[in-house]
Amino acid sequence: MDVLLDNFDTILDGFRETIALTALSAVCAIVLGVVLAAMRVGPAAPLRWAGAAYVNVFRNTPLLLLFVLFVFGLPTVGIQASFFLRAVIALTLYTAAFVCEAVRSGVNTVQRGQAEAARAIGMTFGQTLRYVVLPQAIRTAIPPISSLMIALARNTSVAEAFGTKEATYVLDSLGRDHASALYWIFAGIALGYLVLCLLIAGGFRLLERQLRVAR
């Protein structure tokens, strides 16, 4: 128990890195995911194919493989990014594929007639998406996106083996220095992840309530 209190600052530093990884990857993944979803439901066939191809590749590739690809691959093609950035790239590209599908499922719940009506009164595809379809689609998509962001927060732990000093790295370091208190350390770090994930879930729950329509 003392181990956790004595090393509280170190643990906090680890979680700061975990939160930074999660937040940055989450924002990028949601933006990219919405763009991809727009491509997949849009009228331009090449964009639809490109979106589908992206989802098929990145949703079906193990995250660890993406990490290996970006962490070891980027320098060989002459790109020197920090390990943090490489981790964000891998996490973003992976999560965006899932976000895309969550948003697309939301879009599919909006009745086709609404989009047709919007087009009939002269709105462009972009306007239809922005003012008519997406506001309704997002409402349906929020619970699955919430789950995806929780998965993302836990997925950041993979970065430990690729040069990033996040919470799981702290777990391993403390485990080395205090082998006899391993279970306490494990419980403490697990609790940290739990709190982080509950906060994410809570945030999305608030958003859900905020966007709910009075019926």
Add this chain to the structure above:
Amino acid sequence: MFRRIGAAMAVAALALTGACGGGDDDKSSTAKATDTNFAAGTTMAKLHDAKKITIGTKYDQPGIAYKDPASGDLQGFDIEIAKYIGAKLGLDENQIEFKEVISKNREDFIKNGSVDLVIGSYSITDERKKVVDFAGPYYVTGQQLLVAKDDDSIKGPDDLKGKKVCSVTGSTSIATVEEKYGANPVPFGTYTECVNQLTSGSVDAVTTDGAILLGYAARQPDKLKVVGDAFSTENYGIGLKRGDTKFRAWLNDQIEGSFKDGSWKKAFEGTLGKSGVDTPEPPKVDRY
């Protein structure tokens, strides 16, 4: 894919230089002990009667304990020590089962009985002694730095401030460079991955026990070099279940025996000695 190319290149380099080449290992194995007479109930008797011992070791440390990706053979100094212990238990070489361990699962593997012993660059520390027991040390090394051949900015640990230094997650080496020398630690899963990051220019140095670094430097001598004096003392011991005093005493006897009968020297010369370093004096066994 990139790692596979790296591994293939490493194999090619190995074949060219013959730095850690196998093939002539057979001469180093110790003859099986025939006069074994262990007191009933001891771990030695149990292992002898079972005709099997499971020894945890590393698979990724050239010169110390390394699994050749081409042949699948295990080779290195620790492997020789393990074979020696096996022989002294009256076991054939094929009755020794090796199991891969990594730094962070060694204690658990010993505690839950997955392995009978760990012989895998296992440093004796007070913290670890609270969980497992150690026989030995059978080898003493120290932490050093591996840098790119053309890098003159790092000559020792004092030059590490703010530099990116790679080592394995959960190792003592990574803690030392961070806490004592202000380096920016970069954790990776294995030393091979660290060396890969060093050759690609993503980190400034790789740090761990000098013996391990020498093994890597010997494989890419035109790209890598080991710099500076050792700045820590690592006592490699044989890890066993805590409280098995008789087994520990017996293991210590065997380690001292290998010092005396020349097997230890032979094992060193056939493995780590190939990187060009002189055979050191064997350490003094610590019967705590």
